[in-house]
Amino acid sequence: MRAVEVDYARGPALGPFSLEIEAGEIVSLVGPSGCGKSTALRLLAGLEAPSRGQVLRTPGRGETAVVFQAPTLAPWLSARANVALPLELAGTARAAAGVRAREALARVGLAGAEAARPAQLSGGMAMRVSLARALVTEPRLMLLDEPFAALDEITRRALADDVLRLWAGLRPAIVFVTHNVEEAVYMASRVVVMTAGPGRLAGDFPVEGPAPRPAGFRTTPGFRRSVEAVSHALARGMAEGARP
Amino acid sequence: METLAPWVLIALLLAGWEIACRALHVAPYLLPPPSQVAAALIANLATLLSAAWRTLAVAIVALIIASLIAQALAMLVALSSILDRAIRPLASVIQVTPVVAIAPLFLIWAGIDHPERALVALAVVVAFFPIFSGAVAGLKSADPDLERLFALYGASRWQTVTRLRLPSAVPFLLEGHKVGAGLAIIGAVVAEFGAGSGGVRGLAWQILDAGNKLQTDRMIAALAALGVMGVALHGLLARAELAGLRWWRGR
Numbered sequence: 001m002r003a004v005e006v007d008y009a010r011g012p013a014l015g016p017f018s019l020e021i022e023a024g025e026i027v028s029l030v031g032p033s034g035c036g037k038s039t040a041l042r043l044l045a046g047l048e049a050p051s052r053g054q055v056l057r058t059p060g061r062g063e064t065a066v067v068f069q070a071p072t073l074a075p076w077l078s079a080r081a082n083v084a085l086p087l088e089l090a091g092t093a094r095a096a097a098g099v100r101a102r103e104a105l106a107r108v109g110l111a112g113a114e115a116a117r118p119a120q121l122s123g124g125m126a127m128r129v130s131l132a133r134a135l136v137t138e139p140r141l142m143l144l145d146e147p148f149a150a151l152d153e154i155t156r157r158a159l160a161d162d163v164l165r166l167w168a169g170l171r172p173a174i175v176f177v178t179h180n181v182e183e184a185v186y187m188a189s190r191v192v193v194m195t196a197g198p199g200r201l202a203g204d205f206p207v208e209g210p211a212p213r214p215a216g217f218r219t220t221p222g223f224r225r226s227v228e229a230v231s232h233a234l235a236r237g238m239a240e241g242a243r244p
Numbered sequence: 245m246e247t248l249a250p251w252v253l254i255a256l257l258l259a260g261w262e263i264a265c266r267a268l269h270v271a272p273y274l275l276p277p278p279s280q281v282a283a284a285l286i287a288n289l290a291t292l293l294s295a296a297w298r299t300l301a302v303a304i305v306a307l308i309i310a311s312l313i314a315q316a317l318a319m320l321v322a323l324s325s326i327l328d329r330a331i332r333p334l335a336s337v338i339q340v341t342p343v344v345a346i347a348p349l350f351l352i353w354a355g356i357d358h359p360e361r362a363l364v365a366l367a368v369v370v371a372f373f374p375i376f377s378g379a380v381a382g383l384k385s386a387d388p389d390l391e392r393l394f395a396l397y398g399a400s401r402w403q404t405v406t407r408l409r410l411p412s413a414v415p416f417l418l419e420g421h422k423v424g425a426g427l428a429i430i431g432a433v434v435a436e437f438g439a440g441s442g443g444v445r446g447l448a449w450q451i452l453d454a455g456n457k458l459q460t461d462r463m464i465a466a467l468a469a470l471g472v473m474g475v476a477l478h479g480l481l482a483r484a485e486l487a488g489l490r491w492w493r494g495r
Contacts, residue, residue, distance in 0.1 A: 042392075045392075046396070047377065047392050047395060064396060066393065066396055068389045070389065072387060072389040072412065074390060074408070075493050075494070076414065076493070076494075078494070081292065085397075086397045086405075089397045089399045089407075090397060090398065094439060117493060117494025118494075159283045224257055
């Protein structure tokens with residue numbers, strides 16, 4: 001994504017902003033509300049076109065998956081049918097799609113919940129179904145738009161570890177949008193900080209450490225240092241954006 | 245106690261009515277006491293039941309026809325913005341036109357031998373709008389993020405309609421049909437009044453006929469039958485809607 005800018009009717013929303021994502025890396029995107037994080041994600045997904053600038057994408061359509069802030073499941077479909085949907089839309093036969101959906105659900109720890117409807121699932125379980133749906137197509141790029149924002153702390157930590165564990169299997173590139181600095185550092189090998197809207201680059205920090213994260217990673221000096229650095233850049237970015 | 249409350253109120257009102265009629269010596273052709281209405285109801289039960297069935301049959305046929313037309317048009321409107329622009333104002337015209345105003349015209353078209361066709365057509369006109377607007381709103385009610393997901397996975401227009409828009413519209417369709425069914429009954433009754441003596445001998449005709457003969461007790465009995473039918477139908481449809489929603493949501 002090179003020097004992209006997006007204007008909406010109500011004014012400029014993003015940029016100019018550049019971001020490059022390597023195959024298999026996890027990048028966290030943090031910034032204040034309204035800085036255009038979600039817009040940047042939609043550009044990467046190809047769901048929106050930039051007003052100026054270019055989005056250069058190697059993975060083609062069908063190799064990108066998105067997880068939204070809400071689970072965004074179809075209430076009239078069972079968990080398995082929800083997960084099978086991307087495959088069926090791409091033309092996979094119903095039976096084969098069902099089998100792969102069952103496997104994907106098992107991978108996110110939801111074996112046995114295949115027949116449940118979204119209304120019968122807890123927030124954390126529904127989000128796992130949403131993750132399974134993103135994983136089922138074996139994407140090369142996964143875009144996560146504040147996927148844990150509506151969940152309680154225990155559930156979000158468990159899901160963060162789940163995402164990292166799942167990533168270790170398929171190794172897709174992941175762009176993880178959040179406004180939680182600790183979560184951003186925990187999830188990613190690189191944290192990109194954006195200024196207040198229209199968002200520009202406020203900092204780009206590599207995060208040391210193994211992935212998936214070992215137990216107690218949140219208390220290591222390296223983790224604390226990264227969190228401090230990102231928080232500092234975020235504060236500066238907000239001040240910069242606030243200036244006219 | 246809570247469920248008894250309306251029945252207690254009804255009983256009190258009926259008792260008050262009965263006592264007032266007797267105490268004030270009201271002429272029965274002006275206002276018969278409820279006991280006399282009940283007697284008329286029992287005496288004419290068979291006639292009233294078959295009349296109620298005729299009115300109900302007109303409403304049911306009208307509801308089915310209105311449902312088919314409204315959903316087909318809603319589909320066109322949801323798929324094409326040009327058709328949306330074209331059809332919507334006309335649909336609104338249908339909504340604001342009083343059914344009594346168009347009844348004579350429909351009766352002429354249906355001809356003297358088939359007044360029931362005019363009644364069905366008039367009830368269709370009344371029942372059409374809530375189903376149509378419900379279906380249009382429903383077809384546009386899909387979660388925008390789910391729409392994005394469909395776009396991301398390269399869903400065709402047809403897939404988006406059949407696998408996202410139509411299922412999303414189900415709760416709106418249920419609501420539209422509930423309202424539409426109630427209106428179909430009202431439409432059938434109003435149309436019967438419009439048709440007058442030449443009409444299908446439904447409940448409205450019973451009311452008209454009894455009125456012409458100054459049989460006020462039979463008139464009120466027919467009115468009561470109409471009320472009971474309306475309440476029963478509404479209860480049934482509210483239940484059907486709830487059951488439909490439960491099926492759609494899985495709980």
